[in-house]
Amino acid sequence: MTGVERTREARVLIVVPAYNEAKSLPKLVASLREECPGCDVVVIDDGSSDNTRETLKGLTRGVTLPCNLGIGGAVQTGWQIALREDYDYAMQVDGDGQHPPAEIRKLLAAMQESTLNGEATADLIVGSRFRSEGGFKSTATRRMGIRFFALMLSAICRTKITDPTSGFRILSRRAIRLLAQRYSEDFPEVEALVVAHRAGLRIMEVPVVMAERSAGRSSIGALKSLVYMLKVPLAIFMTLLRKPEANF
Secondary structure, three states: OOOOHHHHHHEEEEEEOOOOOOOOOOHHHHHHHOOOOOEEEEEEEEEOOOOHHHHHHOOOEEEEEOOHHHHHHHHHHHHHHHHHOOOOOEEEEOOOOOOOHHHHHHHHHHHHOOOOOOOOOOOOOEEEEHOOOOOOOHHHHHHHHHHHHHHHHHHOOOOOOOOOOOEEEEEEHHHHHHHHOOOOOOOOOHHHHHHHOOOOOOOOEEEEOOOOOOOOOOOOHHHHHHHHOOOOHHHHHHHHOOOOOOOO
C-alpha cells in the first residue's frame, strides 16, 4: 500500500500559495488530483494582479486575499484553514510548479511512517532537493546561501538540515496548531524551523526531486537575494530572543 493510499484514512489538506500563477495552476491542480486523489486542495490567491482568481473558479477551492501579504501570509492562511477544519496533516505545494505532485507521496509516506502507536515521531517534514540525485537545485549563488542557512539551522535545531528554504513540507496536527498562529511574513520557511524546534516539535527531511518553474518568474532577483542573505540571520536571532511557544 503506498503512502498516498494510506493517507485516505487521514484528512490531508494541500495548501497552494499562488501569486500571479494563473498559467501554471490548471496543470498543477490536475496533477494533484491524479497523484493525490484522497487529499483536499486549497489555493491561496495572494492578491494576484493577473487572472488567478478567475482561473480558480470551477478549478478547485480557492481563497483570494484582499491584498498581497507575501508567501508567509498566504501559507499561514492555509494553516489556519487546516486548523479550523481539523485536518490531520497539511502540506505546502507551491503554485509555480517547482514541487512535482508525484513527489508528494514521499512526504506523506514519511509522515505516516513516523507515527508509531498513535504518537508521531516527526511533526514537520521538509522535502530536500539536496538529499536526492537529479532535479532542479537553483543557481550557484542561491545554493551558497542555502548552504549557509543549512549550517546555521542544523546547529540551532540539532539535526541535519540541508534545504532550509524549501517550501515543500508537511505538518502534523501539532505543527499546524503552532504555525497557524506563529508564522513569519518575510522568511517563513527558515524561521518556521526555528520556531518549531524551540516549541519542541520534531523536524526531519526526506529526499525529493524538484523542477524549474513551469511558468512566470521568481520574485526574488539578485538584489532581493542579497537582502535575504542579510536579513534572515537577523530574523533568526530575533526569533531566538523570543520566548518559545509552549503546549504544542
